[in-house]
Amino acid sequence: MANSLKSIFPDLAPILGQTAPALFARQRIFVREGLLESKPGRGPGSGVVASAETLAEFTIAIVCQASVTENVPIAKGIGNAKGHGTTFKRALAGVLADPQGVSQVRIVTNCGRAEIAYDNGTLHRFVGSKTVGNRGLRYEALIERDALRELAKALRLVEP
Numbered sequence: 001m002a003n004s005l006k007s008i009f010p011d012l013a014p015i016l017g018q019t020a021p022a023l024f025a026r027q028r029i030f031v032r033e034g035l036l037e038s039k040p041g042r043g044p045g046s047g048v049v050a051s052a053e054t055l056a057e058f059t060i061a062i063v064c065q066a067s068v069t070e071n072v073p074i075a076k077g078i079g080n081a082k083g084h085g086t087t088f089k090r091a092l093a094g095v096l097a098d099p100q101g102v103s104q105v106r107i108v109t110n111c112g113r114a115e116i117a118y119d120n121g122t123l124h125r126f127v128g129s130k131t132v133g134n135r136g137l138r139y140e141a142l143i144e145r146d147a148l149r150e151l152a153k154a155l156r157l158v159e160p
Contacts, residue, residue, distance in 0.1 A: 011154035081128030
C-alpha cells in the first residue's frame with residue numbers, strides 16, 4: 001500500500017538507526033500494544049496509514065523503547081503530555097508535517113517530559129505524569145533539525 005507507514009520504512013531506517021524489517025517488527029508490537037491504530041485486512045486501505053500523527057506516535061514509541069512491554073505506558077504518557085493547549089503527540093505531528101523553524105525536539109522518557117525548540121528561541125514544554133520512579137538517571141532523546149526534516153521528507157513521499 002503506497003500510503004502505509006511500512007512503505008516509508010526504507011526511508012526511515014537510516015534516520016532512526018534501524019533496518020526496515022526491524023521497524024516493521026516494532027510496528028506490529030506497537031499495534032498489538034495499542035500505540036498505533038491499524039485498519040484490518042490486506043492490501044490498499046489496510047494496515048497503519050502513514051500520516052504526520054502516526055509517524056509522531058511511531059517516533060515516540062521508538063524513542064521510549066515501547067517494544068518492551070513495561071515501556072508502553074511511558075510512550076503513552078509522553079504522547080499525552082500537555083503543553084501549549086495541545087498534547088505532545090499532536091505538536092510533534094505538526095512539526096513532522098512542517099518542520100520549518102524547529103531546531104530540535106527533546107524527549108525525557110522516564111520523566112514524562114518533552115520540549116520543542118524553535119529557531120527564534122521559543123521553547124514549548126510538555127509535561128505528563130512522572131512515569132518511572134528512576135531517580136537521578138534520565139533517559140533523553142534529542143531529534144535534531146536535520147533528522148526532523150528527513151522524517152518530514154519521508155512522510156511527504158506518501159501524503160497527498
